[in-house]
Amino acid sequence: xxxxxxxxxxxxxxxxxxxxxxxxxxxxxxxxxxxxxxxxxxxxxxxxxxxxxxxxxxxxxxxxxxxxxxxxxxxxxxxxxxxxxxxxxxxxxxxxxxxxxxxxxxxxxxxxxxxxxxxxxxxxxxxxxxxxxxxxxxxxxxxxxxxxxxxxxxxxxxxxxxxxxxxxxxxxxxxxxxxxxxxxxxxxxxxxxxxxxxxxxxxxxxxxxxxxxxxxxxxxxxxxxxxxxxxxxxxxxxxxxxxxxxxxxxxxxxxxxxxxxxxxxxx
Numbered sequence: 001x002x003x004x005x006x007x008x009x010x011x012x013x014x015x016x017x018x019x020x021x022x023x024x025x026x027x028x029x030x031x032x033x034x035x036x037x038x039x040x041x042x043x044x045x046x047x048x049x050x051x052x053x054x055x056x057x058x059x060x061x062x063x064x065x066x067x068x069x070x071x072x073x074x075x076x077x078x079x080x081x082x083x084x085x086x087x088x089x090x091x092x093x094x095x096x097x098x099x100x101x102x103x104x105x106x107x108x109x110x111x112x113x114x115x116x117x118x119x120x121x122x123x124x125x126x127x128x129x130x131x132x133x134x135x136x137x138x139x140x141x142x143x144x145x146x147x148x149x150x151x152x153x154x155x156x157x158x159x160x161x162x163x164x165x166x167x168x169x170x171x172x173x174x175x176x177x178x179x180x181x182x183x184x185x186x187x188x189x190x191x192x193x194x195x196x197x198x199x200x201x202x203x204x205x206x207x208x209x210x211x212x213x214x215x216x217x218x219x220x221x222x223x224x225x226x227x228x229x230x231x232x233x234x235x236x237x238x239x240x241x242x243x244x245x246x247x248x249x250x251x252x253x254x255x256x257x258x259x260x261x262x263x264x265x266x267x
Contacts, residue, residue, distance in 0.1 A: 008096070008098040009095065009096075009212060010095070010164075010166075010211055011094060011095060011096070011210065011211055011212070011215070012096045012208055012210045013209045013210075013230060014206060014207065014208050014209075014230070014231045014232070015208075015209075015228045015229065015230065015231055016203040016204075016205070016207075017203055017206075017207050017228075018203050019204075021203075021228070022169060022205050025167075025207065025222065025226065028218075028225070028226070029156065029222065031159075032159060032160070032163070032216070033157060033159060033165065033167055034156060034157065034158075034159050035155070035157075036155035036157045036166075037157075038155070042152060042153060043153055043155075044077065044078040044150060044152050045074055045075070045076050045151060045153055046074070046075055046076075046148060046149070046150040046183050046185070047072045047148070047149050047150070047183075047235075048072060048073045048074075048145050048147075048148055048178060048182075049070070049071070049072045049145070049236050050071040050072065050073075050112075050138060050143040050146060051071075051143055051144075051240075052141045052142050052143050052144075055146075055240070056141055057069060057070055057071065057141070057143070058240050061234060061236070061237055062237065066093055067090065067092050068090065068091050069088065069089065069137060070091075070236065071087070071088060071089075071134060071137055071138060071143055072087050073086050073087070073183065074087060075183045079184055080105070080183040080184065081105065082105065083102045083103065083104060083105065084102075084104070084107070084183065085100045085101070085102055085103075086100065086101045086102075086103060086111070086130065086134045087099070087100050087101075087134075088134050088137065096210075099126075099130040100127070100130060101122060101127040101128070101130040101131035102122065102123065102127060103120065103122065103131065104120075105183075108181055108183070109181040111131075112144070112145065113181070114135060114138065116131075145178035145179075145180060145181055145182075146177070146240070147175055147176070147177055147236065147240060147243065148176050148177075148178055148179070148183065148185045149173070149193075149235050150173075150174050150185065151171065151172060151173040151174070151206075152170070152171045153169065153170050154169045156168070163211070163216050164211055164212050165211045165215070165216065165219065166208075166210040166211070167209055167210070168207070168208045169205050169206075169207055170206040170208070171204060171205050171206075172192075172194075173192070173193040173194055173206060173235060174191055174192055174193060175190070175191055175193060175235075175238075175242070175243075176189040176190050176191060177189075177243060191242070193239060194206075206231075206233060206235075
């Protein structure tokens with residue numbers, strides 16, 4: 001198995017799907033995609049988002065600023081365990097850039113205090129540069145943990161590596177206010193995002209199509225055939241908006257349990 005990539009530069013298109021659309025998309029993509037090696041059988045991921053007290057990152061996103069950063073820490077498993085992935089994510093116009101640094105979970109509290117634990121070793125200089133950039137933005141913006149978001153994800157990747165397409169299905173998307181510098185949430189405090197605000201409960205799965213440069217023709221054909229409607233959804237914006245309304249929503253379950261992409265658009 002190849003090492004997981006730590007840098008991404010790609011277009012990302014999101015769609016809310018009904019169960020029938022999910023099954024249809026599985027059928028249509030089967031000749032082109034296979035299960036991702038790092039998510040065989042699906043996985044739960046949990047992300048801790050940081051922002052300033054003035055919510056600068058949220059405001060940049062809501063205002064659709066051409067260059068907008070985002071700081072988050074992601075971990076996998078239920079409960080989250082293993083490594084933590086410090087991510088600096090930026091959206092510049094239509095293109096998403098993401099850099100990751102992989103660190104041990106027990107280093108998270110110190111790093112969120114702006115301290116690099118003695119003896120911390122990352123795999124390569126690129127990851128250390130990403131971690132230092134993360135800490136720089138955190139300190140400059142005085143960012144701190146704001147919200148935890150979790151979901152159950154299935155991930156697929158191109159059979160033909162030259163196509164470079166990735167497809168994910170996110171279900172059971174829930175959030176809760178952050179509980180300090182930790183990715184551990186209160187099992188009874190999760191609030192569903194699907195079905196809240198202007199998102200319909202009959203379309204509970206968020207699909208993301210990701211690719212670099214030009215999408216293969218089969219992607220455009222599939223989007224048109226299924227009549228998918230493009231969504232500008234951001235889980236972070238949804239969670240923070242709902243929390244601003246008082247967090248009224250459905251308590252999450254026990255966690256143990258249409259426009260085509262533009263053709264000819266290049267990075």
